[in-house]
Amino acid sequence: MKTFKIGGVHPNDSKLSASQPIEVMGLPAKAVIPLSQHIGAPATPVVEKGAHVVVGQLIAQGTGFMSANIHSPYSGTIEKIDNAVDAWGMPCKSIFINVEGDEWDESIDRTDTLVRAFSYTPEEIVKKISDAGIVGLGGACFPTHVKLSIKAPAKADVLIINGVECEPYLTCDHRLMMEHGEELMIGIKILMKAINVDRAIIGIECNKPDVIKHLTDLSIKHFGIEVCPLKMHYPQGGEKQLIDACIGRQVPSGALPISVGAVVDNVATCFAVYEAVQKNKPLIDRVVTITGDKMSHPCNLKVRFGTPLKDLIDKAGGLPTEGEYKMIAGGPMMGRSFCNIDSPSSKRTSGILILPESKARRNEEENCIRCGKCIDACPMGLEPYLLSRLSEVKNWDLMEEHNVMDCIECGCCLYTCPANRPLLDYIRMGKQTVGGIIRARAQKK
Amino acid sequence: MNIVITSIVILGAIGCLSAVILYFVAKKFKVEQDDRIDQIVEVLPGANCGGCGFAGCQGFATACVNAGSLENKFCPVGGAPVMQKVGSILGVEASEAEPMVAVVRCNGTCANRSKTNTYDGAKNCRIAASHYAGETGCGYGCLRFGDCAAVCNFGAIKVNPETGIVEVDEELCTGCGSCAKACPHNVIEIRKKGLKGRRVYVGCVNKDKGAIARKACKAACIGCGKCEKTCPFGAIKVENNVAYIDFNVCKLCRKCVVECPTGAIKDVNFPTPPVKPAPKPAEDVKPVEPKIEEVKIEEVKVEEVKIEEVKVEEVKVDNKPDAIEQSLF
Numbered sequence: 001m002k003t004f005k006i007g008g009v010h011p012n013d014s015k016l017s018a019s020q021p022i023e024v025m026g027l028p029a030k031a032v033i034p035l036s037q038h039i040g041a042p043a044t045p046v047v048e049k050g051a052h053v054v055v056g057q058l059i060a061q062g063t064g065f066m067s068a069n070i071h072s073p074y075s076g077t078i079e080k081i082d083n084a085v086d087a088w089g090m091p092c093k094s095i096f097i098n099v100e101g102d103e104w105d106e107s108i109d110r111t112d113t114l115v116r117a118f119s120y121t122p123e124e125i126v127k128k129i130s131d132a133g134i135v136g137l138g139g140a141c142f143p144t145h146v147k148l149s150i151k152a153p154a155k156a157d158v159l160i161i162n163g164v165e166c167e168p169y170l171t172c173d174h175r176l177m178m179e180h181g182e183e184l185m186i187g188i189k190i191l192m193k194a195i196n197v198d199r200a201i202i203g204i205e206c207n208k209p210d211v212i213k214h215l216t217d218l219s220i221k222h223f224g225i226e227v228c229p230l231k232m233h234y235p236q237g238g239e240k241q242l243i244d245a246c247i248g249r250q251v252p253s254g255a256l257p258i259s260v261g262a263v264v265d266n267v268a269t270c271f272a273v274y275e276a277v278q279k280n281k282p283l284i285d286r287v288v289t290i291t292g293d294k295m296s297h298p299c300n301l302k303v304r305f306g307t308p309l310k311d312l313i314d315k316a317g318g319l320p321t322e323g324e325y326k327m328i329a330g331g332p333m334m335g336r337s338f339c340n341i342d343s344p345s346s347k348r349t350s351g352i353l354i355l356p357e358s359k360a361r362r363n364e365e366e367n368c369i370r371c372g373k374c375i376d377a378c379p380m381g382l383e384p385y386l387l388s389r390l391s392e393v394k395n396w397d398l399m400e401e402h403n404v405m406d407c408i409e410c411g412c413c414l415y416t417c418p419a420n421r422p423l424l425d426y427i428r429m430g431k432q433t434v435g436g437i438i439r440a441r442a443q444k445k
Numbered sequence: 446m447n448i449v450i451t452s453i454v455i456l457g458a459i460g461c462l463s464a465v466i467l468y469f470v471a472k473k474f475k476v477e478q479d480d481r482i483d484q485i486v487e488v489l490p491g492a493n494c495g496g497c498g499f500a501g502c503q504g505f506a507t508a509c510v511n512a513g514s515l516e517n518k519f520c521p522v523g524g525a526p527v528m529q530k531v532g533s534i535l536g537v538e539a540s541e542a543e544p545m546v547a548v549v550r551c552n553g554t555c556a557n558r559s560k561t562n563t564y565d566g567a568k569n570c571r572i573a574a575s576h577y578a579g580e581t582g583c584g585y586g587c588l589r590f591g592d593c594a595a596v597c598n599f600g601a602i603k604v605n606p607e608t609g610i611v612e613v614d615e616e617l618c619t620g621c622g623s624c625a626k627a628c629p630h631n632v633i634e635i636r637k638k639g640l641k642g643r644r645v646y647v648g649c650v651n652k653d654k655g656a657i658a659r660k661a662c663k664a665a666c667i668g669c670g671k672c673e674k675t676c677p678f679g680a681i682k683v684e685n686n687v688a689y690i691d692f693n694v695c696k697l698c699r700k701c702v703v704e705c706p707t708g709a710i711k712d713v714n715f716p717t718p719p720v721k722p723a724p725k726p727a728e729d730v731k732p733v734e735p736k737i738e739e740v741k742i743e744e745v746k747v748e749e750v751k752i753e754e755v756k757v758e759e760v761k762v763d764n765k766p767d768a769i770e771q772s773l774f
Contacts, residue, residue, distance in 0.1 A: 088576065088577035088578060089577050089578025089579070089582070089584045090577065090578055090584055091584070091653075324563070336576070337577075338577065339561065339562040339577060339578070361565055362565045362566070365567075422566055422567035422572075425566050425567035425569070425572045426567060426569075426572070428572070428575075429569070429571055429572050429575060432575060
């Protein structure tokens with residue numbers, strides 16, 4: 001079975017909620033919509049305080065190049081536009097909505113009927129995706145229309161669909177592929193048309209045999225789409241790792257996947273593209289996995305953005321009443337632990353994981369014993385022990401020389417380190433600083 | 446014997462030849478450097494802290510010589526005496542600058558600001574700050590991991606394990622400013638040391654609205670603006686829900702200290718606590734000064750325990766106006 005060639009680790013997959021069908025989450029009484037749900041500049045609000053909005057109405061416009069539109073997931077009145085506290089306790093500009101009823105924009109097709117035929121030009125498709133505010137739902141929240149606008153002479157010859165879900169615990173993509181396979185296929189067809197390729201590969205890890213069978217059966221009816229079963233191997237969901245695993249091409253250091261003729265999109269993004277293009281529905285909800293070892297009811301929920309995280313956690317059984325626990329937004333490997341459960345869910349929220357202290361707490365840090373395990377584990381071929389040390393002593397120049405910008409922050413080094421060193425913490429700080437230096441240098445020129 | 450003489454002669458010849466070559470090479474590639482640079486480096490403290498804004502003491506010396514004047518150049522570590530020496534080497538007037546000191550603008554001790562969560566990542570303020578708001582409800586205050594202590598060349602700043610925030614040793618602090626640069630929340634400010642070390646400053650940088658700030662920390666600045674109204678000299682400005690006292694304008698009258706409802710405004714090194722009905726504060730304070738200072742010297746001589754006692758008393762007195770204000774709330 002195929003996989004990527006260097007590095008990687010094999011954590012226990014713990015997919016507790018894999019058999020739980022997607023449930024639709026109810027509406028909250030009050031919702032908070034953050035204006036920064038994507039990388040790049042925050043969107044600019046286009047509604048005023050006191051205005052009445054309906055579901056699917058544009059409430060904030062993406063202004064920057066890397067920015068994306070935000071639509072109202074609820075109908076109701078705009079209470080105010082003010083700073084809210086995000087999951088990490090930081091202030092973030094948000095739109096507060098008092099939810100009243102559930103009135104949808106008339107142009108949105110809310111029926112379950114499959115719409116197969118489409119006759120849009122690639123430009124029209126990209127425009128529709130851009131208008132719908134779709135971002136990569138795999139985790140990075142990179143605006144999808146930017147990814148699809150390929151500038152000549154670069155040319156894509158294959159579309160790779162990320163159905164890997166290599167993060168332990170998370171099952172949102174798994175359930176989406178099982179329950180919305182047909183829609184997914186049409187979404188992939190639309191994306192293929194948008195970037196003008198005739199081949200698409202869906203990469204799926206072998207811990208989801210039901211999905212592999214289901215999608216292989218469906219792909220027979222869709223010319224050009226094939227399913228590629230992959231070995232279980234973290235971080236296979238990383239863009240560069242997935243390209244290596246599926247088609248054996250290696251993306252050079254510092255380059256984008258398009259340099260080897262590939263475009264990678266997540267399955268959740270493909271589903272959102274289907275809804276946007278065929279059903280005229282902007283990106284207002286996504287599937288979120290709420291899971292954890294001590295949770296009484298780990299589940300997959302279809303959540304509209306802006307729902308408080310507390311409501312989601314309560315739906316899955318609530319927070320543990322005794323002992324300490326760690327709350328993580330995302331999976332256990334790349335997810336970011338957070339502290340404020342009153343904050344809203346957003347396009348970034350792919351999962352919420354509640355881990356007991358015994359599993360989550362980091363052990364006491366010890367000295368590096370130069371065993372080199374982190375080097376073996378690094379899927380980008382970097383030297384994490386060295387980069388982390390350079391970051392500690394603030395040697396940014398040397399860090400840049402050692403390609404810190406190639407780090408994908410997958411956490412394999414941290415996972416394997418027998419001395420429990422916070423390698424990734426330091427490397428991430430170094431990467432931020434070096435990135436800043438590089439940008440400043442580019443601006444000067 | 447012959448071998449000895451031959452080797453001496455040959456080695457001698459090689460030596461002479463090398464000496465001649467080295468002489469001409471030294472002449473040819475001689476780097477012209479002003480002698481005064483070395484002289485200035487001699488008198489500088491040699492801390493290489495970068496507090497002057499140049500890359501180490503050598504860089505500062507070179508910059509002084511190249512500029513030919515000492516305008517806008519000051520060594521915070523050496524202070525006025527060193528600058529006078531530098532001035533005499535260059536034959537120019539030394540620039541005057543007041544001694545500065547690092548001030549931690551955070552009252553978020555463990556007692557004032559309780560923990561809401563536990564951070565188990567790398568023990569580094571910058572990393573913690575880039576991850577989230579911190580272990581308490583306040584996303585602006587001291588993070589308690591001591592990035593500032595790590596960069597201080599003089600051992601002047603330390604995390605106090607009891608109070609949980611960093612404290613500056615005024616005796617050791619040179620005001621070089623490296624701690625202020627290292628702090629990711631910009632909690633540390635370099636302020637004028639003041640007459641006899643007396644300073645009044647707002648010990649809070651929380652930009653949240655009053656209610657949120659107060660919920661996170663008992664001694665937070667809630668941006669109520671009382672101090673701004675009280676200040677007779679216009680030294681206080683409230684911006685973004687936090688007050689700031691301009692140390693160049695402040696006359697140390699301490700009316701704001703009494704007025705502050707949360708006790709966020711701190712006064713240090715004053716012999717007496719501020720009095721609320723103070724018609725002529727400057728005159729009132731003067732006669733009391735010498736007595737207390739004498740007492741202090743005695744205490745240092747005797748035992749440390751006594752100093753602690755005195756501290757406790759001070760705190761009690763400080764709390765009084767605070768408690769009154771709180772009951773008003």
